[in-house]
Amino acid sequence: MPSDPLVAQHVLEFPGGYTRTTGPVIGRFLSELRARRLVGVRTAEGRVLVPPLEYDPATGEAVTGEYVEVGPAGTVTTWAWVDEPLPGHPLDRPFAWALIRLDGADTDLVHALDPGNPKALRQGMRVWPVWREQPKGHITDLSHFVPEVTQIVSDVRAEYRLQAGGALRVFLEGVERGVLLGGRCERCAKVYVPYRAACPECGSALPDTFEVPDTGTITTFAINNLPDPRAPQVPFVSAYILLDGTDIPMIALVGDVPAHEVRQGMRVRAVWVPESERTASMANIRWFAPTGEPDVELS
Numbered sequence: 001m002p003s004d005p006l007v008a009q010h011v012l013e014f015p016g017g018y019t020r021t022t023g024p025v026i027g028r029f030l031s032e033l034r035a036r037r038l039v040g041v042r043t044a045e046g047r048v049l050v051p052p053l054e055y056d057p058a059t060g061e062a063v064t065g066e067y068v069e070v071g072p073a074g075t076v077t078t079w080a081w082v083d084e085p086l087p088g089h090p091l092d093r094p095f096a097w098a099l100i101r102l103d104g105a106d107t108d109l110v111h112a113l114d115p116g117n118p119k120a121l122r123q124g125m126r127v128w129p130v131w132r133e134q135p136k137g138h139i140t141d142l143s144h145f146v147p148e149v150t151q152i153v154s155d156v157r158a159e160y161r162l163q164a165g166g167a168l169r170v171f172l173e174g175v176e177r178g179v180l181l182g183g184r185c186e187r188c189a190k191v192y193v194p195y196r197a198a199c200p201e202c203g204s205a206l207p208d209t210f211e212v213p214d215t216g217t218i219t220t221f222a223i224n225n226l227p228d229p230r231a232p233q234v235p236f237v238s239a240y241i242l243l244d245g246t247d248i249p250m251i252a253l254v255g256d257v258p259a260h261e262v263r264q265g266m267r268v269r270a271v272w273v274p275e276s277e278r279t280a281s282m283a284n285i286r287w288f289a290p291t292g293e294p295d296v297e298l299s
């Protein structure tokens with residue numbers, strides 16, 4: 001009759017702590033570690049061993065006893081990925097055992113590396129130590145390594161005041177009164193809004209301004225998924241709107257319509273803020289809203 005193999009589970013551990021002496025060299029290394037410094041020892045040939053050893057493994061000669069501060073940053077030489085950390089491992093999340101060449105060292109230190117994203121791991125990656133809060137003179141005083149900071153996320157906010165020049169001032173003063181002022185080039189007959197002093201196409205000076213309608217047609221548009229303080233909601237639509245009788249579209253928000261219903265050729269009209277709130281700024285136009293007229297065929 002077949003019998004199951006006999007299996008006995010053994011665990012070898014020293015629950016009370018296993019005390020051993022470190023010897024002078026490793027003792028120095030661990031003492032420096034407790035002070036959050038990484039040191040190596042110089043060999044007779046001038047190489048720096050990290051962690052320090054009593055004898056140069058290459059020659060068998062005793063080391064010089066000269067301790068050299070290295071790191072704290074280093075470069076990853078190679079690594080082994082640990083998908084499921086075991087109870088005794090330094091980290092409780094996936095990490096890498098890495099060979100790290102600390103700056104100034106000639107040998108590699110094995111230690112845990114938390115790259116954040118395993119895809120970020122690569123040879124030559126620059127890493128920095130993370131120290132344990134309560135050092136106790138153990139290799140775990142150096143908790144693990146993490147990648148060098150290569151980018152930061154910061155909020156960006158630019159506030160600026162536009163000093164309107166002659167033509168723009170004329171245009172914005174019109175906007176304050178609730179009218180859009182354009183200019184016509186006498187040479188190429190194009191109508192520009194906002195009004196400007198010279199024709200951008202032929203350079204001719206534009207004579208007087210005249211009022212253009214606040215109705216127009218959407219020529220192109222973009223659906224934006226990032227919030228904008230001027231926009232009614234997210235997503236919102238910004239569009240090029242060709243005002244009636246003009247030749248150059250102006251950019252504006254489109255509102256009072258779901259973003260997915262906005263289309264090229266859609267007829268729109270400016271939605272102005274109440275007269276009492278108007279200033280000499282484009283904020284007077286909240287956005288352009290559909291008029292309900294049939295779409296226009298764009299040429």
Ligand SMILES: [Zn+2]
Nearest residue numbers: 185188199202
């Ligand atoms: Zn012109």
